[in-house]
Amino acid sequence: MKQLEINNLQKIFGTFEAVKKINFSISENQTVALLGPNGCGKTTTIAMILGLITPTSGSITINNKILTNNHHYLAKMNFASPYVELPKKLKVIENLKVYAMMYEISNAKAKIEQLVEELNLAPILYKKTGELSSGQRNRVSLAKSIINDPKILLLDEPTASLDPDTGDFIRTFLETYKKKNSMAILLASHNMDEVTRLSDYVLMMKEGSIIDEGTTGELIKKHGRHDLEEVFLKLARQNEN
């Protein structure tokens, strides 16, 4: 069953076409990675799905309903990015309580306890969020992003600037979490190992268009390369000269 379907999605800023009528879909329990060089339209695409940017044309369909006003679905969607922070002056527990209330979680206490357990937040629960290391902050941000058991989770470079150990913790958590919960994940990342490990399907974006797509294996085979990074470099540099 398709959780998210994007049809001819386009965004034009003035004379600049940031996203050029792209099409893709994500099914339940599927992780789709959005890859591409900086400025290729990944963030604009995610922002349109989240309702932060109004598309120029095209449609976003969630659970067979076309989004005209995304409010009805935001309760079942969530987002995490290291570039978006939780209030630094609030303690971790306070941030979790605020967002549990905002997403109207029925048994907030139990949900927070579960997240504390799963993401190992107990040692930092009463610390101010701004005093945490980037790895700890990332875990708290991830906790916020799954506090509502989202049906669609959008992750923008979830392990950017993290040390390999913390990065691995986050990836392992995401793998386990996805197995236990039925959800669709859209992952934007520049970490090719992460994409290879987490994603079921890859969309390669360049200059606002999806220029290629497939499973990691299919893309590597199709382009005759050894890994996804080589495929990325080939596609990113294509027609550059």
Place this chain on the structure above:
Amino acid sequence: MKIRRILSLMLRHFYLIKASLPRIVDLIYWPTVQIILWGFVSKFFTMHSTYFNNTAGIILSAAILYDFLFRSSISYNMLFLEEIWSRNLINLFVSPLKVNEIVIALTCTALLRTLIGLVPAVLIAIPLFGISLLELGYPLILLLLSLYIFGITLGLLVTAGLVRFGPSFENIAWASLFFIAPIGCIYYPVEILPNWLQPIALALPLAHIFEETRSILITNTVHYSNIYYALMLNMIYLILAICTFYYSFKNAKIKGSLINVGE
């Protein structure tokens, strides 16, 4: 509209205020200094002016009311700026919170912030200068309501600018009330203004509010027409401000500036 979502945003700001003693002190400090300063000025005028000699505290009362307006407007802006500074806006915009819920939550929290700052200052004025706002009687509630609505209106307009133009609009937030103060006729009657400026002043609720404050304190009579005009004008400006905010929000989504508002 869901009460629980509104309360969640209020809770976020409550946590912020209660966690920081300097923040609480800052809320109380400025209104107190302002009132002490105007208290002495008021005392001096009472002793040396025939206009003021029967109405001790007319200036101080005006100063307190003006500060109430100033604090409510600034509080509203501050709450929104806090979200920008903490880079939390995107989290709010991608949550199920609706724009009207954000507006209501900020409006209620701004009142809390304003009262934290103003109540101690008002209480200080009673023993220190022998002046109590309660002398204004029941109309005080309507005057405060009117001022609060106008403060929120200005706050909404500035917030609309912040949404559309980002933090570069921050300076306007601080200066917004100073633009209007001269024609608000806070400390002087409308007649003091040049003839051409008087209709502009009367088109603002402030002139009616402060005119009525002076009227009650000087003549001890209440002209409900002033209060009525102020409330009517307030409603018009509030509706315009809400429309501006929604327009600004919609425009920011089209232009894509919402995702950069915290930058």
